[in-house]
Amino acid sequence: MTVLLPTAYLPPISYIATCVEADDILIEAHETYSKQTFRNHCMIFGSNGKQILTVPVTKPMGNRTQTKDIRIAYELSWQKNHWRSFEAAYNKSPFFLYYQDYLIQFYEDHHTFLLDFNYKILDTLFMAIRLDRNIGFTASFEKEPKGIDDKRMELVTKPQWFHPEYVQVFSSKHGFLSNLSIIDLLFNLGPETLSYLSHQ
Numbered sequence: 001m002t003v004l005l006p007t008a009y010l011p012p013i014s015y016i017a018t019c020v021e022a023d024d025i026l027i028e029a030h031e032t033y034s035k036q037t038f039r040n041h042c043m044i045f046g047s048n049g050k051q052i053l054t055v056p057v058t059k060p061m062g063n064r065t066q067t068k069d070i071r072i073a074y075e076l077s078w079q080k081n082h083w084r085s086f087e088a089a090y091n092k093s094p095f096f097l098y099y100q101d102y103l104i105q106f107y108e109d110h111h112t113f114l115l116d117f118n119y120k121i122l123d124t125l126f127m128a129i130r131l132d133r134n135i136g137f138t139a140s141f142e143k144e145p146k147g148i149d150d151k152r153m154e155l156v157t158k159p160q161w162f163h164p165e166y167v168q169v170f171s172s173k174h175g176f177l178s179n180l181s182i183i184d185l186l187f188n189l190g191p192e193t194l195s196y197l198s199h200q
Contacts, residue, residue: 002026003149004138006034007067007118009055010042010181013197014161016125018151020197024134025122028152029068029115030141033059039067040114042181046089049174053082057114068137070114079107086183093169095190102128103183125182129193166196 003022007029008015015038019025033039040055056073059065083104090096102124111117119135126133144150165176166189177184186193 001149002147003151004028004145006031006037006039006152007115008038008042008122009040009114009118010053010121010125010183012038012043012161012179013163013182013185014179016129016131016182016185017163017197019126019133020131020194022133022149024136026148027115027119027135027137028141029137030066030139031152032063033065033067033070039118040070042183043179044085044089044181045168045170045174045177045184046085047170047173049170050177050180051085051089053085054078055114055117066141068113068115072111072114072117074110083107090169090183090187093187096187098190099128099183099186125186128186129182129197130191131194164196164199 001022002024003018004026005015005018005028007027040057042053044051044053056076056078058071058073060069060071086096086100086103103121106117106121111120115137123135126135161179163178166185168176168184168188171177185196189196
């Protein structure tokens with residue numbers, strides 16, 4: 001079945017696990033953009049624990065701006081800051097050096113729209129974990145779409161998603177942190193990532 005999801009920046013593990021279960025992925029492009037969500041935030045495991053990274057955005061139509069029209073702001077050096085955070089958090093992980101080449105392009109090039117940026121990252125992540133799924137976008141907003149597994153709100157509002165523990169770089173210091181960005185899983189499990197997700 002096709003699953004309907006909000007856009008997400010370096011999505012949480014639960015988001016990618018949902019994609020693994022689906023036949024096709026449909027990304028909501030026409031919703032009114034919601035701030036302070038994983039649409040432009042991700043969570044990684046830094047030396048001080050959970051660390052939130054944010055892509056700064058602008059809303060051309062104010063609070064009525066649809067997700068497809070959200071633009072990325074480049075006044076601040078957020079790309080450099082995010083990449084340095086990844087290096088600090090994961091340089092000692094087993095697979096960071098192997099997979100960094102998949103992602104570094106997104107922190108060197110500029111993308112105008114958040115939706116396109118997130119899509120290209122998601123497609124690249126699928127390639128990295130060897131997940132073969134089609135990704136499309138909604139043509140219009142439907143409150144109750146038919147024949148689609150609508151997960152737009154569930155992934156945002158449901159309680160903390162728990163999954164089996166795996167070894168994390170700083171888990172001996174802070175304990176295990178669940179449902180971080182998929183890159184935490186990828187950099188720590190590498191080629192076993194898809195197998196791990198398939199058993200959730």
